[in-house]
Amino acid sequence: MxxxxxxxxxxxxxxxxxxxxxxxxxxxxxxxxxxxxxxxxxxxxxxxxxxxxxxxxxxxxxxxxxxxxxxxxxxxxxxxxxxxxxxxxxxxxxxxxxxxxxxxxxGIRPEPIIKKCYLNGRFIEIGETYKINCNDCKCQWMGDRMDLICDQQECIINSTLINIVNNNWNRYGWRARNYSEFWGRRLSEGISLRLGTLLSARKVLAMAPISPDYDARELPFSFDTRHKWRGLIELPRDQGWCGASWAISTVSVISDRMNIHLNSHYKPLSPQHLLSCNVRNQPDSGCNGGHLTRAWIFIRKFGLVTEECYPWEGYRTRCVIPKRKHAKESRCVSPQMQRSPLHRVAPVYRIAGEQDIMYEIQKSGPVQATMRVYQDFFTYGSGIYKCTSIAKEHRTGYHSVRIIGWGEEMQYGQRVKYWIAANSWGESWGENGFFRIRRGSNDCKIEDFVLAAWAAQEKTASINFKDPTSIDNRISNAI
Incomplete structure (x- = not known):
């Protein structure tokens, strides 16, 4: 003993x-x-x-x-x-x-214990930090062995999820990709910095939609604003690591509709102007999301200069353009341009229902839609997107995009309807910056809250209404 x-x-x-x-x-x-x-x-x-x-x-x-x-x-x-x-x-x-x-x-000399970790063909020294995707790992001595101890953060890119989607193409209808810009980033970063739309108050979300008067049988099976108004629809922008989809999508819809109204490719308007100057009742940084209705109100009151006048920086700068309700032009930030006109819009209005949205796009141009983004959306590569069940257990956020058209496609004997939408993650993402998502089923809530406005120069609406006397009331409802 x-x-x-x-x-x-x-x-x-x-x-x-x-x-x-x-x-x-x-x-x-x-x-x-x-x-x-x-x-x-x-x-x-x-x-x-x-x-x-x-x-x-x-x-x-x-x-x-x-x-x-x-x-x-x-x-x-x-x-x-x-x-x-x-x-x-x-x-x-x-x-x-x-x-x-x-x-x-x-008389036996045992092999010395190597206090190193081995991973992917290389040795990692004790105490050394090694990054696996978005997680930091450290090589540590665990009493009787070396072990690589890693953080357990959820990453934007999940290789297992990508493989599941691609191996079940016939079930999901779209293919996933690994984007180098998202590799090594946490999902929480993607939600907060690559999206950027905040849900407005309940009374705003409940605003009454317009009631256009049209024959739904005349709506085509497919429609693309890029074909009807060639050269007048903006290409997808890249918001960078700034949660400003609220600003990008709003300004892009206005730019498209102004081009359509003028029937010429005018200079695109400035989302930086909106990001830097629309600070009332918006989050402090602007890059942590914003409210859509407050953005539309700002543009209606104060207008926007062109992007050439106020170039995109990707973060909230000090606002250098005075806010004057009746000003028609403003000095510029860029030294290449002295002054720019201020472009305004009429009151924003809501469109509800698949066919009403289609009619609005066909008659007046792209609209703004808010969608709920799941982890798998970051990896969308091509096809007609729909949320996968395995992605719904992780954190989500809200994102604003432009719907520019619609269509149909046969997948494994089934007719699948879709929207064509422009994202704001650059042209290297998705289908050259665009994506398709299922139509008529409100996938990811994309048909819940759809907004648009006419260019302020328009004297009359480009669409017909069942009750013309109620237009002003409906488009200003709760704003």
Missing amino acids: CNNGYQRPQCSNCEVQPLFKTLSTTTLLLLLIGFSAIVNSQHNSHWDLPGPYCGARPLSNQCCRGRQDGCSQPILDTICYCDEFCNRTHAPGYQDCCPDYLPVCL
């Missing part, structure tokens, strides 16, 4: 025959190699502790034959042994030899 309560296991025959008398040279060599492997395994967690232990005993009695419980040395808060019994292979897990037993008693 040891002084710390540890008791060595009992055996019916504690006498261990000397190895050198009973084994041939070849057998001895193989056995010694086995001993070396055991020493470097998990059976003894003290092999890396510096000694000497057996080497500190008297030369005449450094190593003992058979089982001799007194042939021991203190180590940490227990004891280790220098007798033959300590190195018994018939009882795995019971090796209790001193760390220097093999070199001192058997």
Whole structure:
């Protein structure tokens, strides 16, 4: 019995025959190699502790034959042994030899323990930090082994999710991609910095939609504003790592509709003007989201300069353009341009229902839609998007886009209807910056809150209403 309560296991025959008398040279060599492997395994967690232990005993009695419980040395808060019994292979897990037993008693020099982690073809030093996707990992000694300990953050890019989508193309109807811009970023960053639309108050969300008067049978099966108004529809912008889809989508819809109204490609308007100057009742930074209705109100009151006058910076700068309700032009930020006209819009209005949205786009141009974004949307590459069930368990956010048209496609014998929408993540994402999403099923709530406005220069509406006397009331409702 040891002084710390540890008791060595009992055996019916504690006498261990000397190895050198009973084994041939070849057998001895193989056995010694086995001993070396055991020493470097998990059976003894003290092999890396510096000694000497057996080497500190008297030369005449450094190593003992058979089982001799007194042939021991203190180590940490227990004891280790220098007798033959300590190195018994018939009882795995019971090796209790001193760390220097093999070199001192058997003349075997065990391989040194390499305190490094190994991953993807390279060694990682102890204490070194290594990044796997969006998670930081550190190589640490875990008592008896090296281990790479990683954060457990959810990343934007999930390789397993991409494989599931691509391996089930016939089920989901779209394909996923790994985007280098999103690799290494946390999902929380994507939600807060690549989206950027805040849900407005309940009374705003409940605003009554317009009621256009048209024959739904005359709506075509497919329609694309890029074809009807060639050269007048903006290409997708890139908002960067600034949660400003609220500003980008609003300004892009206005630019498109102004071009359509003028029937010429006018200079695009400035989303930076809106981001920097629309600060009332909006979040402090502008890049953490914004309210759509407040953006439309700002443009109606104060107008916007062109992008050439106020170039995109991707963050909220100090507003340098005065807010004057009746001003017709303003000085510019850019030294290449002195002054720019201020472009305003009529009151914003809401469109509800698949066919009403189609009619609005066909008659007046692109509209603004708010959608709920799930993790898998970041990886959209092509096809007709719909949310996957595996992505719905993770954090989501709201994003504003432009719907510019619609169409239909046959997928595995089924007719699938879709919207064509412009995102604001650059032209390298999706289908050259655009994406298609299922139509008529309100996928990702994209048909819930659709807005538009006419260019302020328009004298009359370009669409017909069932009750023309109620137009002003409806389009200003709750704004």
